[in-house]
Amino acid sequence: MQTPKDLHKAGLKITLPRLKVLNLFENGDNRHLSAEEVYKQLLASGEDVSLATVYRVLTQFELSGILVRHHFEGDKSVFELNHGEHHDHIVCMQCGHIEEFFDSAIESRQKKIAAEHGFAIHDHSLYIYGDCTREKCPNRRSE
Amino acid sequence: MQTPKDLHKAGLKITLPRLKVLNLFENGDNRHLSAEEVYKQLLASGEDVSLATVYRVLTQFELSGILVRHHFEGDKSVFELNHGEHHDHIVCMQCGHIEEFFDSAIESRQKKIAAEHGFAIHDHSLYIYGDCTREKCPNRRSE
DNA sequence: TTATAAATGAGAATGTTTATCATTTACTCC
DNA sequence: GGAGTAAATGATAAACATTCTCATTTATAA
Structure with missing residues (x-):
């Protein structure tokens, strides 16, 4: 780089x-x-x-x-x-841990929805919030 | 109400x-x-x-x-x-006009993605930003 | 190497939101 | 219905992230 x-x-x-x-x-x-x-x-x-x-x-x-x-x-x-490839995020509300994902089904649905509503799409933001279940998550909920 | x-x-x-x-x-x-x-x-x-x-x-x-x-x-x-039914938003960056939508395909993909990443999903937010093409949009782009 | 425009640092200023606290108000019990 | 109590309010200060100002420093082009 x-x-x-x-x-x-x-x-x-x-x-x-x-x-x-x-x-x-x-x-x-x-x-x-x-x-x-x-x-x-x-x-x-x-x-x-x-x-x-x-x-x-x-x-x-x-x-x-x-x-x-x-x-x-x-x-x-x-x-x-910015490494060039768009992606969305899933964020842990307990420890702040962030993971990235890309889902082409969601992406294409978004384009379709924008078109249906007569919008010229610029951008979007999708965040999923939840609890991660990693060992090291400090506030890990017992399962 | x-x-x-x-x-x-x-x-x-x-x-x-x-x-x-x-x-x-x-x-x-x-x-x-x-x-x-x-x-x-x-x-x-x-x-x-x-x-x-x-x-x-x-x-x-x-x-x-x-x-x-x-x-x-x-x-x-x-x-x-809060009228009980979850929905997402598409926002015009020119005039601030907001429209609402619900897409079950996106919703179910999100659940799947959260599960794949080991997250217990709480919530999510999805905003699409663009230019609306309404007559009354003050900064309407000519088409 | 020097001239010049850009970048920096320190702190003041801004905009949004929260905290403080004395005063007021809504609700409960008789 | 009226007094007591806890909650709600208003005014203002404070907190917080962020931007602005301006004098000083620095990187770059000639």
């Missing part, structure tokens, strides 16, 4: 804050991060970036297609790398 | 602010309202309710199942009456 090239293509200068943020998404543990999480992780690893810059950079990356923004339930935006 | 009864069932006292808010949703022009819109419409019709009360009442109505909360794109919550 040629990140400096991506930045350049987007008309953005190659700066340290931008590289640090990109690095988090590319090499971090968590593929889905909020602005606050990005900021805290940078601070934790000794990087000194201002919160305002984090917000600016995330928004610019969204506009240039490097990141995708999601509005999960709650009030804050969550970002992930 | 027996609204005082609904309030009572929810353990809420029957107060003027609550009746006014309910009335807006039941008899107003717009089925989908944000807290700010509820507040402004009450002010406009001469009713004197505090913004804090509007937020409180909306949240209580959501908890007791009288209203459903939606997170359309953007930062504010939008509410609508």
Whole structure:
């Protein structure tokens, strides 16, 4: 993944804050991060970036297609790398664990519905909320 | 629709602010309202309710199942009456016009996907964003 | 290497939503 | 029907995520 090239293509200068943020998404543990999480992780690893810059950079990356923004339930935006293939999300309400899925049946039904209602479809967002049943889910419900 | 009864069932006292808010949703022009819109419409019709009360009442109505909360794109919550039948929304990004739909094929695919990923599904949200092609859409694109 | 436009940092400002607390109101019991 | 009690309200402060402002710094092009 040629990140400096991506930045350049987007008309953005190659700066340290931008590289640090990109690095988090590319090499971090968590593929889905909020602005606050990005900021805290940078601070934790000794990087000194201002919160305002984090917000600016995330928004610019969204506009240039490097990141995708999601509005999960709650009030804050969550970002992930745009690896080109659209997918939807299923989110655990106990531990926040996120899994991704793509379902062509749902996708085609959506197109059909938009057409039936006379809408030119731009975009859609589908989030499924539930309880994951992973061993490590902290608030795991006994089964 | 027996609204005082609904309030009572929810353990809420029957107060003027609550009746006014309910009335807006039941008899107003717009089925989908944000807290700010509820507040402004009450002010406009001469009713004197505090913004804090509007937020409180909306949240209580959501908890007791009288209203459903939606997170359309953007930062504010939008509410609508819970008439018992789940549905999803298609939203015009030009004029904000909202249409509702229900698609059993999508619903059943979602259940299947949740099961495949080991999730106990609570809930989901599906929003389709596009341009409506209604005559009165102010930013209507020429076809 | 220097000029210039862009990017950054710090903090103020914004918009939405929640908390606080004194005052008012609806409901219960006699 | 009227007093007591817990709940509801209003006004305002606070919290929260996010954006803006502007002086200073930095990356890039010439």
